[in-house]
Amino acid sequence: MAARHCRFTTVYSARGPSSARRRASSARVASVVRGAPGGGSPSPMGEGEKQIRCLPALALLHPDDVPDGYEAVAAELPDAAAELAAYFERQYIGANVGGRRRPPQFAVPEWNQFYRTLGGHGRTNNGVEGWHNRFNNAVNCAHPNVYKLLRHLSQEEDHWRSEVIKIHIRGAERHRRPRWQVISDRLQALAERRRNGEVAMADYLRAVAHNFTL
Numbered sequence: 001m002a003a004r005h006c007r008f009t010t011v012y013s014a015r016g017p018s019s020a021r022r023r024a025s026s027a028r029v030a031s032v033v034r035g036a037p038g039g040g041s042p043s044p045m046g047e048g049e050k051q052i053r054c055l056p057a058l059a060l061l062h063p064d065d066v067p068d069g070y071e072a073v074a075a076e077l078p079d080a081a082a083e084l085a086a087y088f089e090r091q092y093i094g095a096n097v098g099g100r101r102r103p104p105q106f107a108v109p110e111w112n113q114f115y116r117t118l119g120g121h122g123r124t125n126n127g128v129e130g131w132h133n134r135f136n137n138a139v140n141c142a143h144p145n146v147y148k149l150l151r152h153l154s155q156e157e158d159h160w161r162s163e164v165i166k167i168h169i170r171g172a173e174r175h176r177r178p179r180w181q182v183i184s185d186r187l188q189a190l191a192e193r194r195r196n197g198e199v200a201m202a203d204y205l206r207a208v209a210h211n212f213t214l
Contacts, residue, residue, distance in 0.1 A: 051076045053209035055088055059123075060187065060208050061201070062194070063112045067093060067101065069201055118191040120184060183211055 054073045061069045070093045074085045092111065094101035113123040139152050176184070190207050193199045199207070 050206065050209065051078070052081055052084070053212065054205045055085075056212070057205045057208040058092075059111055059113045060117050060191065061112075061205065062114050063108050065201060066108050066112065069205060072202055073205065114191060117187050118195060120188045187211065 051073060055070075058066050058069050058073065070089065074089070077085050089095055089104075091105045092108070094104040116123050135152070135156065138155070139148070141148065144152070187208065190199070190204060194201075194204045
């Protein structure tokens with residue numbers, strides 16, 4: 001997925017999809033939007049592409065509304081997205097068999113971000129990945145001995161203690177780029193309107209999906 005207004009990165013728990021699975025999922029989306037691989041010309045999606053963008057927008061819908069939201073989105077997807085919709089349903093919603101849903105590969109609470117959006121909190125694992133890169137660069141060694149590792153861990157603790165003190169003094173979280181702050185505020189306002197019953201589910205999903213593209 002490539003960002004338009006923001007980069008949409010789903011937060012996965014320790015039991016969430018592996019990198020290989022995420023790449024496979026992204027490939028499925030890309031093949032639908034750009035046309036089947038093998039030299040074919042891209043398929044004009046129009047409204048269909050907008051509906052495909054509503055699939056990841058389900059992560060920002062209230063957990064109890066996700067199954068109904070999926071049904072509404074799937075009903076509007078183009079035929080070319082049938083395989084993608086079936087994959088998404090199996091993995092994240094649960095296949096509907098005889099009117100009852102089987103447990104999905106990844107339960108809704110594991111990937112749903114409605115409450116974090118409502119609270120204005122981060123929804124991605126970018127911070128964790130950033131820390132990993134920072135720490136790896138600081139250690140600069142694939143297999144450090146225990147003394148070197150402990151020294152760097154102690155330095156990290158000192159660094160983040162000072163960062164926490166700065167946050168308490170400023171009374172706010174660490175600085176966020178204005179572009180991402182605007183997106184976060186917009187999504188938070190949408191989630192509040194949805195919680196208060198001020199916006200219909202279909203309109204909410206389209207509004208959320210407007211903040212990213214495939």
